[in-house]
Amino acid sequence: MTPSATSRIGPVGARLAGAIGLLAVLSLVLQAFALFQGAPADAPVPVPLLRFFALFSMLAGVSVAIVGIAAALRPDGAGFASHPALRGAAALYSAVIMVAYGLVLQVPWVASGAQLWADLGLNFLLPILYLSWWLWCVPHGGLRILHLVAWIVPPVAMLLFFAPAEFRVPALVIAIGMLLVLIDRTLAEAPGPAR
Template sequence: MRAPSTVARSLAGLTALVALLSLVLQFVLLMPAGSDPGGVGSAAWRFLGYFTVLSNIGVAIVCVARASGDAGGVAGPGPRAAVALYIAITGLVYVLLLRTLWHPQGLQWWADIGLHYAVPVLYLLGWVLGEHGGLHWRQLLLALLVPVVYLAWALLLGQRTGQYPYPFLDWPVLGWKGFLGNVATMALAFTAFGALLWKVDQSMSRR
């Protein structure tokens, strides 16, 4: 696999910077004022409970590797496409389902814009303009395991803390019928968008 171009590396560096700054800001905002070590630990659990945060961490890891000129490992075709899938779903779910549920102000607005808008747009732009080819359908199946693992993680956190990361996963409120309906919808979204990304990669690799 050829190394990323100078433009691709520069865009990856910018994307990594925005992701890292947004993640740090969001973590600081989650910590209660004057918190002790226990408060920091509680904030860390909440922080890592959001798929938004995990997908942005994935973006930062991949983009730091690409900015350094790496074209394999975490910057290879499979991981890059998988992270494109995760960050795309992050942006879509926020815009379609979560955006109207709260109205962030001040620094929280900046964190919100970074994590849910700027990073998805920058990363997907970099993915589309980057190198293509080398993806196989079995890699999509592996990529789809991550949301399954996250679902188990989110339910565990919800059970332990009483707070579920997202309202569409709050099964005690939704009931099992509503919860399973939401899970099925999200599974369809991940599968359909993942198949689209893999098809786009194949089409662009032929050009």
């Protein structure tokens, strides 16, 4: 893939992306550890593993990790993970999980240790950091409404294969996705320093 003006980021953006990507990896590892630690002793390995992949937070975290690490390694915009649609998908999934978890899915519970960090990291800290990076460090103008079609596939697939704990996620994906495309187009047309 040839780098384009909508995929290159600067050195500061690359360093921030790398830090965010590593934070995503750490949060994902802690979440996996917490799920395996909390599983019954006689539970087969696939049970906590399936629980891990059934959480929309993991989709958001994995996408942020991939995009963040790729941006740090290839700030010139080369490679699949630098495509505006993938960066937009990570922004969308991050926004969805922050809104869905913060407003709808969060229940009063007392977490501690790895579970507390994983919960706060994946559902609040990473979305805020990634969305901030996406808004201020990523060149804009590459997103299209048609990207929503690709963006909705993972949440719908999750609903088909896993328990629908987050049953309204596809509608939230469409709504927030449309908002992100609008923001991207607006930022691309805004006067100011080149991103």
